[in-house]
Amino acid sequence: MENRLKNKNTNNRDVWTAVGHLQKAIAAGGVDPKLLALVHLRVSQINSCSACVYAGVAGAKKAGETDETDETDERLHNVAAWREAPFYTDAERAALELAEAATRLQDGGGPARQPPRCHRRSPRPLRHCAAPGQAS
Known part of the structure; x- marks a missing residue:
């Protein structure tokens, strides 16, 4: 897999300060830490950042995704194939798709270049895709 990050200047303190501020702001936004960890893990996989994937798994476990149950372990191992795996809620799928x-904006969209989940024919459309009374 080719590394998507061409210039990883890991010695720039300003970059790490900005990343730290961004992470604090995101954490203060009220989103479930487990969901943020899954998104972080998936984005790290896409960016081919080994250290970030390691941190993503550690962060997910810290947020409650532990190896204590088989399903939790499967969730972490299958996040790269979340579209096919049965372990994720609709909200998690929406967040992973958005992430x-x-x-992949520079690539012109996601890997399958599929329309958003809410525009596909589905027996369970996502609530946020259509206003009440409108078909999605």
């Missing part, structure tokens, strides 16, 4: 799309 992939944002991470």
